[in-house]
Amino acid sequence: MDGEIECPSCHRIxxxxxxLDACPRCECDxxxxxxxxxxxxxxxxxxxxxxxxxxxxxALHHAEESRSLRHDARAARIAFLAATACDDLHAARKWxxxxxxxxxx
Ligand SMILES: [Zn+2]
Numbered sequence: 001m002d003g004e005i006e007c008p009s010c011h012r013i014x015x016x017x018x019x020l021d022a023c024p025r026c027e028c029d030x031x032x033x034x035x036x037x038x039x040x041x042x043x044x045x046x047x048x049x050x051x052x053x054x055x056x057x058x059a060l061h062h063a064e065e066s067r068s069l070r071h072d073a074r075a076a077r078i079a080f081l082a083a084t085a086c087d088d089l090h091a092a093r094k095w096x097x098x099x100x101x102x103x104x105x
Contacts (some may be wrong), residue, residue: 005030040070047078056085073102075080 003016007023007030014020014030021031043066050059063079066072076098083091 012034
């Protein structure tokens with residue numbers, strides 16, 4: 001998995017690597033956070049596979065699951081695309097708002 005993880009204690013951003021299990025700055029245990037991040041990443045992979053095969057509703061479902069685990073812009077973008085493809089304009093609007101809020105931070 002590529003990506004970054006923020007230490008909940010000192011807010012240091014670390015690149016996710018195979019041997020990262022504690023914050024390099026404050027030594028806070030990051031293992032559980034990493035497990036959640038890995039699960040969120042796996043859900044994004046599932047969503048992308050569904051997008052490539054036209055499984056829009058499944059893609060939306062997996063993207064929403066990923067987003068519930070980790071607030072990641074990629075999951076929100078996939079959810080927006082899938083919701084649009086599903087013709088679910090209410091959900092598309094919700095995901096567009098979520099993306100806008102992430103840009104404004
Ligand atoms: Zn830390």
